[in-house]
């Protein structure tokens with residue numbers, strides 16, 4: 041019997057580590073002892089394990105992932121006994137190997153003998169071991185769901201997306217019933233169905249998949265312990281591939297929310313048509329991913345958010361938008377600034393989203409309060425000192441309104457100077473004295489120590 045440790049680095053994530061759950065099932069079938077830990081845990085490091093698996097997620101979690109690998113490297117006999125897989129490991133595998141000397145597994149575990157030359161089992165086909173989730177204190181919001189796939193990969197090759205590298209082959213159908221019934225038999229029934237498909241609408245077996253979902257008890261209005269069930273294709277549906285008959289089928293299921301992506305301004309017309317279809321067919325809730333910081337402009341970003349708010353008003357839809365900041369696929373940090381963006385605006389959006397919990401309300405009043413009534417007001421809000429953006433209500437009569445009065449009185453030239461100064465980084469007292477124009481100097485004084493003020497407020501809250 042081998043001793044196996046499964047590790048997920050200490051980032052905050054919503055979805056349980058499906059890869060580790062399947063690796064756990066694989067080793068338990070072989071009679072091995074398996075433990076799961078989140079983050080760096082001294083008592084787990086003090087032991088010598090036969091193998092340690094470390095999961096990885098986005099490439100911008102580079103630091104925490106490498107720190108975790110290095111932390112556990114001394115708890116195995118040789119560095120190669122630490123195996124790292126997942127998104128970051130697939131996209132930056134050579135860098136991980138060079139930095140740590142561990143074994144890197146790229147892509148899916150979808151062939152036999154990938155973890156052991158003698159084992160015929162395909163790890164990806166196994167029923168994930170939900171029991172490991174009880175071994176840690178961290179709670180994943182999506183734990184009470186059957187998690188699975190009805191397809192794998194995506195036939196498209198969008199340049200900003202990692203899927204073509206992570207899952208290069210499009211598989212049109214994987215039997216859902218086997219996954220759901222397997223989880224139910226081993227770990228009991230679950231309320232929701234979480235499907236990690238990248239592009240289910242591209243499948244030639246789409247109808248069969250929808251019927252599978254209905255047969256499994258996830259029809260619209262279905263309840264579990266008196267609560268409405270939900271089907272969630274959490275990676276989104278391709279609005280270009282939807283038609284009325286497909287939408288009718290989707291609407292028969294308990295899909296909630298139905299997710300689309302509005303990645304570029306060029307997709308707007310297709311997106312609007314898809315939303316109209318969804319509303320016609322009675323889909324109750326829509327969630328829309330909105331990419332920004334790619335080749336778009338701040339104006340295009342605002343317009344795409346605004347489009348969903350307008351659709352809510354016009355069609356009675358209930359669309360919540362989820363802004364997604366683009367980070368290149370090989371970036372190890374989150375500092376990338378798109379060619380038409382600047383650091384200050386990106387930070388401003390981050391501050392707005394901090395106060396809206398990362399989402400954009402379907403309600404017009406809330407949307408306009410958070411993002412402004414038009415593009416100019418959006419730029420104004422995103423350019424405010426950070427502590428004013430995050431705690432806008434609290435500062436309304438205490439600084440923010442003075443800032444706003446000064447801002448409104450700036451000439452267009454002074455505004456350009458202000459944006460120029462703000463994009464350079466932190467505003468320092470000494471630098472302000474050199475800026476021409478009292479009004480601009482008064483305005484800039486509001487930015488001195490803004491990051492510290494945000495930190496102080498956070499600490500005071502704890």
Ligand code: SF4
Pocket residue numbers: 194195196197198201202203204238239278
């Ligand atoms: S359609 Fe979606 S999943 Fe497919 S490549 Fe484009 S962004 Fe990625």
